Amino acid sequence: MKIPVASNFIQEIIVSDLNSGKRSEVHTRFPPEPNGYLHIGHAKSIYLNFTTAAKYNGKTNLRFDDTNPAKEEVEYVDSIRDDVHWLGFDWEDREFYASDYYGKLYYFAEQLILMGKAYICELQGEAVREYRGTLTEAGKNSPWRDRPVQESLDLFRRMRAGEFDEGAYFLRAKIDMAHPNMNMRDPAMYRIKKESHHRTGDQWCIYPMYDFAHPLSDWIEGITHSICTLEFEAHRPLYDWFLETLGLENRPQQIEFARLNLSYTMMSKRRLLELVQSQVVMGWDDPRMPTISGLRRRGYSPSSIREFCERIGVAKADSMVDVNLLYFCIREELNASAMRVMAVLDPIKVIIDNWEEGHFEEIEVENNPNDESAGSRKILFGKELYIESSDFMEDPPKKYHRLFVGGVVRLKGAYVITCQSVVKDSDGNIKELHCTYDPQSKSGSNPNAVRVRGTIQWVSASHAVDAEVRLFDHLFAVENPQDTSEGETWTDFINPNSMIVKNAKLEPSLKGATPESRYQFMRLGYFCLDSKDSSPENLVFNRTVELKDTWGKIQKKS
């Protein structure tokens, strides 16, 4: 096999392993703990594991790292499975659970005891910490460290048999209480937890710790490259210690990379859970959440997320990716594929004075000007229309290409109109605009017609469909909500205006929109029919992302 050239440091390690003969194949795994929903940071890891293995003709397992029954639930298992599939990755028949290995792990633990490399300790709570020492001072040996092997073995078996209360005993590896790496100071391997497990039920009352279970699970599955995030770097010596001490061959290699940080959001599962529980958001799949299910509901496609993961690359240095890159990825895709439709978010009525009452004309508009094969659709044009209120100004600034009294604008796909007058209510609010149209200006009919500066979208008032449209903004008002100074908490940075709801007028073709279908609302952005709250009677659209808005930018500056 020809070995593809490496494009990041992980692939370099793989290529070198393949070339040196250290490995003959590549096998990775994605090992989520089912204690929360997957987010875009996990997507990076999923993408990394699956595409790296695939590039070198290898395989990837999905393994649930379910060693803590107190925190894990089937709801999360199901959501994780859905999300990985939705992202476009397939683990085939290789869906595993650390809990599948409880028997084997127990056996390995006894082996370690027998080798004199693990012992049962009776230190509790505070005492464990005191004996461990600090970052700068060595720890002390536990008084139980030299307990006879048979005694530890007996105690361990009785722990398993349920004879003791939680916390009374625990199994620890016998390594080095003076080790500069705290993880090597006789770490815990097994603890008593009288808790029902989502898969094994009450079969066990002792559960293995991550540091013990993970390397062995990797080894059992024949994982070659165990890719994880940077915070596990200090655990690598321990990962290796268990495998080496047990004398296992073909040991997997742990490789760490920097986790994804995204500006204006937060990737901590614990804090995302808090947002859900405190009802700051509507749920794990709230379109403002960085979760896979949230992004999905917001209108992101799997391919756009994969593209994002490809573009951010992978390295060992901590970094903060600009959320604009995510926006770019979905815009790029939807610009090519999304059907254009017309919608008005803040409607004002336009009356065409020289248009015959009750008369409608069918006009044809292209579905995607960048893609002829997308075809066209027919829309009715009539006397009363809605346009966006921001497309009219009483005192327009220079270079304003939209409507004002005496001004002229093209209605997309239809006619050029001139604004004649403004009608206001008693409070001075604009009620309607009176305009005239130029019969010679029908779209496409007269190439020599006067060219107008602005073209705006519109919706026929008598055909418009009402809909709720949700506009989303950053969940947090600052780039890095984790970065708090004295007296601040991350919740202080929650953006109170992260969702704005509009009662919009849409063109009638949107009546038949199906959940998760994506559109470009012309000049406004990309929108997606909500998969939860929308119904044929009450349409709900989510704004995935705005269109770039150079005019808005110019406005802001002045």
Next chain:
RNA sequence: UGAGCUAUGGUGUAAUGGUAGCACAGCAGUCUCUGAAUCUGCUUGUCUUGGUUCGAAUCCAGGUAGCUCAACCA
């Protein structure tokens, strides 16, 4: 202040001892029946100080800064 890791434009990432490149963002222009898209151009970078070398982002040493580690969590 013990140990480990990291450091390339505003952001992310390449360059594997030989011309510092790409993308996003930004700016300017072009085009436009979407102020979108397109197209063109531009600004901005090797943390620092030494050393090795004909030649250093890359190798070495010192400094500086950031991150991680003291759950019977993962």
